[in-house]
Amino acid sequence: MELFSMLAVVLWLGNISFSVIDNESHVEVDSNEGLVNAAKLLGCSVPQLVIALSTRKIQAGKENIVQRLTLTQKNGFEQFCINYANERLQQHFNRHLFKLEQEEYLDDGIDWASVEFVDNTDCLSLFEKRPLGLLSLLDEESTFPKATDLSFANKLKQHLSGNPGFKGEQDGAFKICHYAGEVSYDTTGFLEKNRDPLHSESIQLLSSCKSDLPKDFASVMIADSQNKSTLSHHLFVDSQKQSVVNKFKAQLFKLMQQLENTSPHFIRCIQPNNKQRPRQFEHDLVLHQLKCCGVFEVVRISRAGYPTRMTHQQFAERYGFLLSHSVASQNPLSISVAVLQQFSIPPEMYQVGYTKLFLRTGQVAALENAKNRMFHGALRIQRNFRGLHFEIEIILLALLINTILVISLTFFICQCTV
Structure with missing residues (x-):
């Protein structure tokens, strides 16, 4: 949730607007929904965020001078x-x-x-x-x-x-x-x-936030800046890679x-x-x-x-069983072409490539409908066969029970007679 919050902060920061307040293009932050929500998600106050976004501290000797940012510095x-x-x-x-x-x-x-x-x-x-x-x-x-x-x-x-x-x-x-x-x-x-360059006031803002993740960011950046200060001259020259x-x-x-x-x-x-x-x-x-x-x-x-495309083998396996007659050559290409001709798909609606069939939009619908009808027909046959098979089993079971009863009754009568 903290990661989602930081992502939301970045998005809300993009909604913050600035107004020019003087002839030198210095700006102040407009108070809007983006500013309030970004501060809330960061866990800092609105004035703290305003200062970090619109000003920068410059050290001159022993004094810190606060400089207002211009519009082009955003x-x-x-x-x-x-x-x-x-x-x-x-x-x-x-x-x-x-x-x-x-x-x-x-x-x-x-x-x-x-x-x-x-x-x-x-x-x-x-x-x-x-x-x-x-x-x-x-x-x-x-x-x-x-x-x-x-x-x-x-x-x-x-x-x-x-x-x-x-x-x-x-x-x-x-x-x-x-x-x-x-x-x-x-x-x-x-x-x-x-x-x-990440300015110190930005790191201070993150360090003062109530949320843990901004504090972690700040500690990593502080440690990184300390490491950079101890780099050798050779590594410093190579820092352009970063x-x-x-x-x-x-x-x-x-x-x-x-x-x-x-x-x-x-x-x-x-x-x-x-x-x-x-x-x-x-x-x-x-x-x-x-x-x-x-x-x-x-x-x-x-x-x-031709948005629909299939290899000849895939097409033959998917639709070859729909053919109402056998094809002399059983190779996938011949089967595929025979299927297209049987369903009267116009020649301008498909092209036969070296390895694939290319079909225009909507041409597979007729083949899919025929395939679905075939499947539904097969399911009906299976259902009727299973129903008939069940009835036959019931009849045979009844005959078996009757036979057992007759044999048992006959045996009982014979025993009584003896």
């Missing part, structure tokens, strides 16, 4: 990581619903006109390419003590300006052409967040490996409106999402494709 790098993960998941979706589906038709000799779809391989290469991909360049710049977000942005322009999926902009901003469209990023805070994007990438690849080892089923969530209100449907917003996530291409493949 997002940017996080969205960058999220969108990178979305690109990976989109490629998994594309691979299973477009590439593998169509490759199976072609490999089995099916007459098939390929459905075109937008491939995001180039965008993933922009992120992951070494040594000049976005992630590698970010990690490299994060190791330089004097590097700044602006120097990182300039390095991106220097190395990636020739990539059609990247566009450098002024004031440390850049754009990436994602699968779902072009997205702008502000590099402010990228290096600091990639180095993953950057946020490296951890994120490793976890993402582990997730993708797990997904590849499963049979995927996809659910596409569509946001009906931007106001988070019920019974409101914004046509343009929904249409844009359907175009971006490849739903139209999936529909085209589903309508043109």
